[in-house]
Amino acid sequence: MTDLGKAAPRPWARDALRWDTAVGALLVVLLVCSFAFVDNFGNALNLSFLIGNTLPIALIALPMTLLVVSGEIDLSVGSTAGLAGAVMGRLWNAGMAIEVIIPLCVLLGVVCGLVNGLLVTRLGLPSLAVTIGTLAAYRGIAQIVLGSDSVTDFPQQYLDFGSGRIGGSFVPQAAVPWAVLLAVAVLVLHATPVGRSLFAVGASQEAARFAGVRVKRLKLSMFVATGTVSALTGVFWALHYASARYDNATGLELSVIAAVLLGGIDFDGGRGTLGGAVAGVFLLGALQNVMSLVNVSAQSQTLITGVLLVVSVLAPRVARQVARARHRTAAAPPPPVPAAT
Amino acid sequence: MTMTAKPAPAPAPSGAAPGGGLLDRVLKVRELAIAVVLVLMLLATQLDNSAFLSEQGIKDLLLNATILVLVGVGQATVVITRNVDLSVGSTLGVTAFAAGEFLRGGGNPLLAVLIAVALGAGFGVVNGLLVSLGQVPALVVTLGTLYIIRGLDSIWFGSRQITAADLPAGFVSFGRDGLGALPYLAVLTAVVLAAAAYYLRNYRSGRDMYALGSSPEAARLAGVPVRRRILAAYVLCGALAGLAGALYLARFGNVDSGTGSGYELTVVSAVVVGGVAFTGGSGSLYGAALGALLLTSINSVLPSIGVSSVWVQAIDGTLLLLAIAVDRVVALRVAAVLRKRAAQTRSAHHD
Numbered sequence: 001m002t003d004l005g006k007a008a009p010r011p012w013a014r015d016a017l018r019w020d021t022a023v024g025a026l027l028v029v030l031l032v033c034s035f036a037f038v039d040n041f042g043n044a045l046n047l048s049f050l051i052g053n054t055l056p057i058a059l060i061a062l063p064m065t066l067l068v069v070s071g072e073i074d075l076s077v078g079s080t081a082g083l084a085g086a087v088m089g090r091l092w093n094a095g096m097a098i099e100v101i102i103p104l105c106v107l108l109g110v111v112c113g114l115v116n117g118l119l120v121t122r123l124g125l126p127s128l129a130v131t132i133g134t135l136a137a138y139r140g141i142a143q144i145v146l147g148s149d150s151v152t153d154f155p156q157q158y159l160d161f162g163s164g165r166i167g168g169s170f171v172p173q174a175a176v177p178w179a180v181l182l183a184v185a186v187l188v189l190h191a192t193p194v195g196r197s198l199f200a201v202g203a204s205q206e207a208a209r210f211a212g213v214r215v216k217r218l219k220l221s222m223f224v225a226t227g228t229v230s231a232l233t234g235v236f237w238a239l240h241y242a243s244a245r246y247d248n249a250t251g252l253e254l255s256v257i258a259a260v261l262l263g264g265i266d267f268d269g270g271r272g273t274l275g276g277a278v279a280g281v282f283l284l285g286a287l288q289n290v291m292s293l294v295n296v297s298a299q300s301q302t303l304i305t306g307v308l309l310v311v312s313v314l315a316p317r318v319a320r321q322v323a324r325a326r327h328r329t330a331a332a333p334p335p336p337v338p339a340a341t
Numbered sequence: 342m343t344m345t346a347k348p349a350p351a352p353a354p355s356g357a358a359p360g361g362g363l364l365d366r367v368l369k370v371r372e373l374a375i376a377v378v379l380v381l382m383l384l385a386t387q388l389d390n391s392a393f394l395s396e397q398g399i400k401d402l403l404l405n406a407t408i409l410v411l412v413g414v415g416q417a418t419v420v421i422t423r424n425v426d427l428s429v430g431s432t433l434g435v436t437a438f439a440a441g442e443f444l445r446g447g448g449n450p451l452l453a454v455l456i457a458v459a460l461g462a463g464f465g466v467v468n469g470l471l472v473s474l475g476q477v478p479a480l481v482v483t484l485g486t487l488y489i490i491r492g493l494d495s496i497w498f499g500s501r502q503i504t505a506a507d508l509p510a511g512f513v514s515f516g517r518d519g520l521g522a523l524p525y526l527a528v529l530t531a532v533v534l535a536a537a538a539y540y541l542r543n544y545r546s547g548r549d550m551y552a553l554g555s556s557p558e559a560a561r562l563a564g565v566p567v568r569r570r571i572l573a574a575y576v577l578c579g580a581l582a583g584l585a586g587a588l589y590l591a592r593f594g595n596v597d598s599g600t601g602s603g604y605e606l607t608v609v610s611a612v613v614v615g616g617v618a619f620t621g622g623s624g625s626l627y628g629a630a631l632g633a634l635l636l637t638s639i640n641s642v643l644p645s646i647g648v649s650s651v652w653v654q655a656i657d658g659t660l661l662l663l664a665i666a667v668d669r670v671v672a673l674r675v676a677a678v679l680r681k682r683a684a685q686t687r688s689a690h691h692d
Contacts, residue, residue, distance in 0.1 A: 119662065123669050126619045128425075128480070132609055133661035140655025147651055251603070254484060267478050299598070303492025310485035313477045 019264030020276025047170035054285030063226040071269025078252035079138035084234030086142035089151030089244030113227020117220035162239025202269025371616040403527040409633040415578030417629035423621025424479035430604030431490035436586030441503035461583020469575030473568035498598040505594030516591025554621030
């Protein structure tokens with residue numbers, strides 16, 4: 001963080017170094033180019049596919065951003081989503097009303113988040129280890145609950161919600177609740193004391209605690225939020241693809257984390273914006289969509305995702321180093337700049 | 342019982358050099374606890390199903406564990422330096438394919454294994470350079486290389502498949518046969534494990550890895566070449582993943598572009614269950630190997646006592662959670678006791 005301060009000699013350089021604006025600009029460039037040059041990209045059906053397929057990642061990325069800003073991580077999101085979908089399928093098979101099932105699934109997400117959060121905050125365990133454990137455990141429970149069945153006969157109106165569009169436009173119906181959640185998350189992170197506390201905890205947990213932030217409670221609530229949204233995502237996933245299986249959303253955690261990282265959220269905590277995260281999510285989503293349209297194989301898409309991810313973390317650091325080196329040569333006999341130790 | 346026979350011969354050579362190391366090792370509660378759990382579990386299964394620990398049964402247990410043990414040993418080395426390598430599953434897949442492709446062209450099996458190891462070490466160099474020179478968080482870098490290596494794998498591979506029929510008969514039988522109940526693969530794995538553990542325990546550069554895992558800053562100030570050690574840990578991890586890839590090919594004879602995907606999380610679980618802490622600087626390779634053995638044994642035990650295989654994953658996950666929770670509680674207790682003792686001596690001095 002002190003590096004960043006030193007590396008900001010002029011305002012334009014500081015703006016250029018803001019990763020989230022860069023990702024946002026990249027997204028805009030990609031969209032403009034795709035509209036102009038890629039056949040079938042701009043039609044409503046394709047755009048709705050793009051958004052619909054990206055929504056699960058976009059949903060979970062919201063609480064994940066808050067959680068990562070506070071310095072923790074949750075790898076169990078994909079399994080929580082899978083578990084919610086499996087329970088939904090099982091209860092539906094048992095003849096329960098869907099209006100009862102969905103709240104129950106969301107409640108299950110709360111419990112999943114609580115388990116993660118309590119293990120991390122009460123026992124002081126590293127969240128990476130805990131959530132790798134619950135990643136396996138929740139997925140395992142999903143397998144116990146539903147076995148190898150797949151449930152597809154959900155009520156039509158709900159399936160329509162999962163895959164339908166608003167009128168004749170390209171916006172999926174499910175994008176509306178997402179937009180509401182996005183607004184809530186932006187408000188919380190960037191406009192409330194809670195958000196400031198999250199940044200403070202991520203930057204220095206000890207300092208935040210001495211400043212009166214209730215660190216444990218804050219982190220616990222972030223884990224619960226992540227679990228809840230993951231369960232919602234699981235419900236959406238089952239409706240969107242019209243299939244509840246125990247292995248729904250497998251590996252989703254890595255996609256979410258890749259997107260959030262690409263959006264410039266620092267995994268050491270304390271830095272990042274929701275705008276960056278959303279830009280990262282849709283940059284990856286749009287890129288995948290475009291690559292499929294221009295017949296880039298799925299394998300190459302994986303490769304490009306990986307390269308983007310590495311570049312996205314390497315580039316800001318290299319840029320910072322370069323800026324610092326230039327700064328140093330500009331002020332040849334260094335005034336009392338504390339030597340970089 | 343017979344299970345402990347595999348790790349047991351290993352401490353003898355490494356323990357002999359510094360003298361009294363064997364007792365030390367036995368007193369290491371963590372590894373002992375896993376070994377006890379493992380033995381109890383196997384005995385209970387044996388009581389329930391007397392065919393479980395037959396010669397073939399033991400052989401299967403060992404064979405199942407070898408690949409996870411190898412990758413786990415490499416991973417543990419990286420985790421000890423307070424880093425992580427998520428790309429091991431992809432590395433395993435691509436090296437298995439490379440070895441298979443070479444063998445299909447009529448290559449020498451030994452050379453095929455070396456190619457796999459070299460390729461894995463190459464990926465390790467990439468990871469290590471990115472982490473140590475780029476100073477980028479290991480989680481992010483190796484998540485990226487997970488995708489990159491998997492992508493390269495599938496582009497090169499396409500939808501092709503390698504089956505046992507493409508491989509020399511000697512190579513396949515090396516993967517399946519053994520001396521009685523002791524498979525060749527397990528012997529090879531035990532040798533690698535003992536060598537790596539000896540290195541990490543007795544060589545200066547090995548101890549450096551613990552030092553920089555405990556406190557990177559302190560290690561740097563003490564003159565440890567941090568970057569070079571991190572690079573070395575990643576190269577070891579990549580090379581072992583490569584070796585595991587070659588052994589995977591020998592064992593299963595069947596490789597496609599999905600081979601090894603998702604393996605990274607299993608490996609990390611095994612390492613953590615084995616008592617190697619994510620915070621770096623603690624744990625041992627024997628612990629990691631025992632963790633891997635425990636995880637793969639559970640997968641064999643459950644079906645043989647009639648538990649449906651759908652329970653396996655849930656139990657794996659719960660076990661991992663239990664392992665880290667128990668570790669933490671014990672650590673807190675010990676810290677509390679030490680604090681109390683320190684307070685007592687201080688007040689004694691005061692009086």
